[in-house]
Amino acid sequence: MTGVSGVREASTDFGHIVGSSPLGVVTARSAADVQELVSFAGPHGLPVSARGAGQALYGQGQAHGGYVVDMAALADVRCVPGERTLTAGAGALWRDVVRAALAEGLTPPVLPDHLGGSVGGLLSTGGFGGSSHRYGLVADWVRELEVVTGTGERLVCAPDRRPDLFHAVLAGLGQCALIVRATLALVPAPSHVRRYRLYHDAPGTYLTDQRRLAGDSRFSHVAGQARPALGGGWRYMIEAVVPHEGGPPADDALSTGDLDHDRDTEEIADVSFAEYTHRLDRDERLLRATGEWDRPHPWLTLLLPEEAAGSFVPAVLADGAQQGLRYCGTVQLRPLTGRTLHAPLLRRPAGEHLCLLALMRTAPPTAPDVVRRMVAANRALYERARTAGGVLHPVGALPMAPGDWAAHFGPLWPELVRAKDEYDPHHVLTRGYGLWT
Numbered sequence: 001m002t003g004v005s006g007v008r009e010a011s012t013d014f015g016h017i018v019g020s021s022p023l024g025v026v027t028a029r030s031a032a033d034v035q036e037l038v039s040f041a042g043p044h045g046l047p048v049s050a051r052g053a054g055q056a057l058y059g060q061g062q063a064h065g066g067y068v069v070d071m072a073a074l075a076d077v078r079c080v081p082g083e084r085t086l087t088a089g090a091g092a093l094w095r096d097v098v099r100a101a102l103a104e105g106l107t108p109p110v111l112p113d114h115l116g117g118s119v120g121g122l123l124s125t126g127g128f129g130g131s132s133h134r135y136g137l138v139a140d141w142v143r144e145l146e147v148v149t150g151t152g153e154r155l156v157c158a159p160d161r162r163p164d165l166f167h168a169v170l171a172g173l174g175q176c177a178l179i180v181r182a183t184l185a186l187v188p189a190p191s192h193v194r195r196y197r198l199y200h201d202a203p204g205t206y207l208t209d210q211r212r213l214a215g216d217s218r219f220s221h222v223a224g225q226a227r228p229a230l231g232g233g234w235r236y237m238i239e240a241v242v243p244h245e246g247g248p249p250a251d252d253a254l255s256t257g258d259l260d261h262d263r264d265t266e267e268i269a270d271v272s273f274a275e276y277t278h279r280l281d282r283d284e285r286l287l288r289a290t291g292e293w294d295r296p297h298p299w300l301t302l303l304l305p306e307e308a309a310g311s312f313v314p315a316v317l318a319d320g321a322q323q324g325l326r327y328c329g330t331v332q333l334r335p336l337t338g339r340t341l342h343a344p345l346l347r348r349p350a351g352e353h354l355c356l357l358a359l360m361r362t363a364p365p366t367a368p369d370v371v372r373r374m375v376a377a378n379r380a381l382y383e384r385a386r387t388a389g390g391v392l393h394p395v396g397a398l399p400m401a402p403g404d405w406a407a408h409f410g411p412l413w414p415e416l417v418r419a420k421d422e423y424d425p426h427h428v429l430t431r432g433y434g435l436w437t
């Protein structure tokens with residue numbers, strides 16, 4: 001179990017950029033505790049934010065002048081193999097979910113890459129993972145939620161039970177209710193996967209291959225990165241896996257024969273599915289050991305129309321303001337398919353072929369000017385992305401004004417305003433996003 005030790009820890013987050021002063025931290029040991037706090041705070045106009053694993057990057061989970069509800073103790077996970085479902089407390093981490101599901105030979109169809117986030121926190125932003133190109137968001141596989149609304153009501157909602165609340169909560173940035181429990185669908189898990197790492201020298205061939213892979217079912221998971229090339233420039237790596245039951249695919253050419261990568265540098269390995277799901281654990285240990293885990297993280301995640309990504313991504317990587325990415329950070333490039341993304345509040349560009357670009361950088365620990373410049377560069381990039389048809393994935397570090405949010409939600413904004421007025425009329429929940437004045 002994680003959990004915040006007190007006000008000091010709840011005043012910051014993984015981003016280490018925005019700090020605040022809550023009045024207090026309340027440890028929720030039951031849904032009733034959450035209900036009691038929100039029922040008190042609402043009429044007094046006191047902000048309340050849930051805190052799961054504290055992975056927010058820009059104060060989204062902080063509650064200046066109010067209360068942070070630490071969800072870490074709401075961590076029960078119960079798998080019902082016969083129904084192929086799993087019910088988790090909102091404070092459970094994804095690694096707890098994976099452990100319980102794999103013990104029954106099952107898995108959620110989509111898992112985040114990093115398993116250290118909380119169930120409630122990820123569902124409140126949608127949740128992308130390696131199989132999103134085929135199966136959409138983690139949130140698209142939620143069967144039922146138990147929530148506490150801003151009026152202090154404890155309600156159960158599902159696609160056919162209070163659907164308006166259900167759809168306002170998934171990818172809803174904690175605006176209408178706090179999640180206390182979620183029931184997720186499960187599917188059979190493979191025992192092993194064959195993992196391919198395929199390197200491309202140019203973004204054009206990389207994106208063409210990614211698009212080809214996103215459009216068929218040969219790989220269950222497809223992700224990718226831009227990596228600094230020796231001597232300057234960037235290389236692009238697709239990481240894709242084929243599930244199997246211990247007898248690996250006989251012919252790699254069936255998986256990669258029609259792709260345009262550099263065959264001399266391809267890497268192929270068989271790993272257990274459990275090892276694959278935990279693939280970022282080693283990176284986390286390394287970053288903790290070097291201290292980078294605890295430094296400021298001015299990250300930015302954008303969803304781009306694929307046709308714009310071909311010029312946008314190389315321009316970003318060549319931009320002087322982004323040079324730090326060569327030395328301290330990761331650039332993620334993930335293919336997505338528009339028709340698989342269902343949660344209405346997850347905003348996405350028009351079109352079928354999409355690309356998620358995540359700039360995950362680390363800033364020096366004691367250089368606030370550098371951090372300010374990086375956040376300003378995020379804002380400039382966000383504006384450029386918008387003119388190219390791109391959309392923000394709201395887990396990054398950049399200032400957003402209420403007008404930006406209205407534009408972000410576009411035609412859904414009036415419905416979100418209505419749901420907010422109904423379920424959180426005092427506007428106390430999750431103010432850290434800055435949606436309202």
Ligand SMILES: Cc1cc2nc3c(=O)[nH]c(=O)nc-3n(C[C@H](O)[C@H](O)[C@H](O)COP(=O)(O)OP(=O)(O)OC[C@H]3O[C@@H](n4cnc5c(N)ncnc54)[C@H](O)[C@@H]3O)c2cc1C
Binds near residue numbers: 014111
């Ligand atoms: C190292 C790292 C790896 C990541 N990997 C991925 C990834 O693979 N895929 C992906 O999609 N995203 C990823 N993210 C983004 C991350 O999942 C989101 O920022 C998520 O919201 C974090 O939730 P948390 O509970 O872990 O963090 P917190 O900071 O505790 O919460 C984040 C936000 O969610 C709200 N929240 C938390 N719990 C609840 C709840 N029970 N009900 C309602 N609102 C709640 C908080 O108030 C806050 O606004 C990653 C982030 C980091 C830092």
